[in-house]
Amino acid sequence: MSEPKTIQSPDGLPFEAAMARLEVIVKTMEGDNLSLDESLALYEEGVALTRRLNRELTEAEQRVQILQRTPGGEIKPAPFTSTED
Secondary structure (H helix, E strand, O other): OOOOOOOOHHHHHHHHHHHHHHHHHHHHHHHHHOOHHHHHHHHHHHHHHHHHHHHHHHHHHHHEEEHHHHOOOOOEEEEEOOOOO
């Protein structure tokens, strides 16, 4: 049985559910024999989900701060720097 080919609003899902839906879309597009219309609808939904997830991740990264103690003993937030770059 294949996944329903309906477009869902990407903004109505929690982050984890949106990620799970994106994974389902990818697997469906890779494995099913879809019509052109079904493929386009899933592709559009996947693009909308990807944009929304990227936006949320960017916003979360901007909020992440590491607390650092200054030489005077004061605790002060410092911007997050990724060690993976």
